[in-house]
Amino acid sequence: MAAEQQRIPIYEYTPLQIKQAVTGYGKADKNQVIYMTMNILGIREKIKPDDTADALAVAICTAHSSHNDRLKRLV
Structure with a gap:
């Protein structure tokens, strides 16, 4: 809710x-991730x-999903 209020x-x-974003395989196990x-x-x-x-894997996924090319290149 706070995030929504701050847009x-x-x-x-x-x-x-x-x-899939982190390993390239959607059924990867925890150790692979x-x-x-x-x-x-x-x-x-x-x-x-x-x-x-x-949490770090989610951040990588977000970067890969981003429309920001600079962010995509960082990961």
């Missing part, structure tokens, strides 16, 4: 969409907890 766009993705998230973002140590990896 901040809200994006929703299915797990399949997130996995974590591995590719680390690879894409240049993170060397394993991301913990899993919720953090999920």
